[in-house]
Amino acid sequence: MTVSMQEKKACLHWFLNRHQVKQRDCIYLLHYLMREEHLLNHVHFVYDVQYAPRGILISAEGAKKPAFKFYKNHLVTTEVDKAFHDMRLNKDEPLYIELSFLGVKRSLDYHRVLEENPYIPDDYYLNESDKQTIDALLNQTLSVGYEVWLRKEIDRCLDEGDLEQFHVLSEQLTHYLTEEQHTLMDSHPLNKK
Known part of the structure; x- marks a missing residue:
């Protein structure tokens, strides 16, 4: 399934209008993403972003996950400015984003842009x-x-x-x-x- 840039923008607008992010710097990062259409074309919304080679987790109030995490090649940081800097320097690389908020699994607005995370291990969902x-x-x-x-x-x-x-x-x-x-x-x- 290919998600259009307009659908991604609409999802980010919806998320920002509907949910209050835990870390304020994330608002600026998401607004930057919406303005940079070339970068937005390389964005993929997924679950379990920690398995992706380059990913961002952003949580809203009420979500159980941490406020912000940036993953790059098995390194993890909670500093938004490092993710912002990496996004500006690597606009042509795929970027995986996970938005975490109360009711995420039931949200049709979010599911419209979700893609399968190709980096999840084959047996991840098996106990x-x-x-x-x-x-x-x-x-x-x-x-x-x-x-x-x-x-x-x-x-x-x-x-x-x-x-x-x-x-x-x-x-x-x-x-x-x-x-x-x-x-x-x-x-x-x-x-x-």
């Missing part, structure tokens, strides 16, 4: 329980796929009269089914100590 569920599902899928493959190969060997391979695969299937039965018995809630 340990999600990872375990995914692993279990993958293991089950692989297991079922292996059994299906073995049965097809056994049928093929019978069709072709390959008794030697038939016996090898039949042993593998028997071994697999025995292991699978033990795994199911061990994981049954009544068998846990």
